[in-house]
Amino acid sequence: MKLRLITLVCAMTGGAAFAAETGPKDVQFDDYGAIEQSLTGVAGDAANGALIVGEKSKGNCVACHELTALADIPFHGEVGPMLDGAGDRWSEAELRGLVANAKMTFEGTVMPAFYKDDGYIRPGDAYTGKAPSAPLTSILTAQEIEDVVAFLATLKEQ
Amino acid sequence: MNNKALAAVTAVLAFPALVAAGPDDDNLVINDELDMISVTEAPAHTENLDTIYSGWHFRTDETQALQIDDFDNPAMIFVDQAADLFETVDGAAEKSCASCHDGVESFEGLQASMPKVDAESGKLVVMEDLINKCRTDRMEADALKWSGADMQGLVALIGLQSRGIPMNVAIDGAAAPFWEQGKEMYYTRYGQLELSCANCHEENWGNMIRADHLSQGMINGFPTYRLKQAKLISRHNRFRGCIRDTRAETFAEGSDEFRALELYVASRGNGLSVETPAVRQ
Numbered sequence A: 001m002k003l004r005l006i007t008l009v010c011a012m013t014g015g016a017a018f019a020a021e022t023g024p025k026d027v028q029f030d031d032y033g034a035i036e037q038s039l040t041g042v043a044g045d046a047a048n049g050a051l052i053v054g055e056k057s058k059g060n061c062v063a064c065h066e067l068t069a070l071a072d073i074p075f076h077g078e079v080g081p082m083l084d085g086a087g088d089r090w091s092e093a094e095l096r097g098l099v100a101n102a103k104m105t106f107e108g109t110v111m112p113a114f115y116k117d118d119g120y121i122r123p124g125d126a127y128t129g130k131a132p133s134a135p136l137t138s139i140l141t142a143q144e145i146e147d148v149v150a151f152l153a154t155l156k157e158q
Numbered sequence B: 001m002n003n004k005a006l007a008a009v010t011a012v013l014a015f016p017a018l019v020a021a022g023p024d025d026d027n028l029v030i031n032d033e034l035d036m037i038s039v040t041e042a043p044a045h046t047e048n049l050d051t052i053y054s055g056w057h058f059r060t061d062e063t064q065a066l067q068i069d070d071f072d073n074p075a076m077i078f079v080d081q082a083a084d085l086f087e088t089v090d091g092a093a094e095k096s097c098a099s100c101h102d103g104v105e106s107f108e109g110l111q112a113s114m115p116k117v118d119a120e121s122g123k124l125v126v127m128e129d130l131i132n133k134c135r136t137d138r139m140e141a142d143a144l145k146w147s148g149a150d151m152q153g154l155v156a157l158i159g160l161q162s163r164g165i166p167m168n169v170a171i172d173g174a175a176a177p178f179w180e181q182g183k184e185m186y187y188t189r190y191g192q193l194e195l196s197c198a199n200c201h202e203e204n205w206g207n208m209i210r211a212d213h214l215s216q217g218m219i220n221g222f223p224t225y226r227l228k229q230a231k232l233i234s235r236h237n238r239f240r241g242c243i244r245d246t247r248a249e250t251f252a253e254g255s256d257e258f259r260a261l262e263l264y265v266a267s268r269g270n271g272l273s274v275e276t277p278a279v280r281q
Helices: A002-019 A046-054 A092-104 A142-153 B003-018 B061-067 B076-086 B127-138 B149-160 B173-186 B197-201 B235-244 B256-268
Strands: B039-041 B051-053 B224-226 B231-233 B278-280
Touching: A046 A142, A092 A142, B061 B278, B076 B149, B127 B149, B149 B231, B173 B197, B173 B256, B235 B256
Parallel strands: B224 B278
Antiparallel strands: B039 B051, B224 B231
């Protein structure tokens, strides 16, 4: 009996740790598109965020945005605004909202939503051109969003 | 407008000035004698553009040079092969294209009006449909694969007979419902990246997206020789690639959806010279 209780407590603790991560469907945006609460409760890793921003198979943010901090990566795009100074212009909550789903801040923006897993028209199985064979996942994970936000917050003009 | 919105707008406006963006102002002349209309006023139905540009203006000088002389144009090998195929007997009826058509020159002007509605069937047809109908019905030969070298060589060969003639597809009458369908597709934000044709080719032409210089997505140069694929690329293959890159389930080459999109996109370029076989990156 005692052993069972301990097992149960362990399972609940594990469950609680899991539940701390906010799923794409449960994200709370405020009226201006910001997300106050961390998606994971774990501080973002700015260094990993920088990798995600530059990596083609991850965020590939540089495809559309230029930023001086990643000048060693070639071919920054010019579809979106420059990211230099993003940490001055936006609070952490605003950055989180912009990366998760910028359409909540700027209606109709070209920018894709990186933390959303439904509501698409003809979504595919990644870049195969085929219909998905499994439920869709968001383009970035909750922790990856937090990492990118942490990195963007470091982009200060001064 | 709050300060943050102002800052964002300022960043958008200021940034393009840092990089040489937009189309160049070179003149497209083929073989030193054929003046092409590669820049002109947008047709009235292309509501959100004032001026339309051939994709040629968005490519590097090196790529542009390959298109202005037929001896340098790598697509011409495939066009020459298609000219041989035009004369080649195939199928149970023991005919070639040339058995019925009095020289490929007789197709002058046809490409400028394609796609169009077939009066008999009421269906929207593209050049590939006309070629395969001749092959299966008159030659009693096998249909050609949509994006294969034989088919795209023939599409380019027939299109070449109209080179220099301004595109002028009909969008009214029987074509109207197909055109509306294509227009709706053009503005639909497909896939997990939620991108429409318009997001890149209407709102962001002239801008760089990673290493690619976004054009207006005109198709007057198709079939086009793409250097990275080293062959003639069909219009539907390019549509398919673009939609795939939005992380979407794409449509099939030769589908009615892509026929409708082809009509709509072709109509956005009404007034630009037929350019096939163009050369792109």
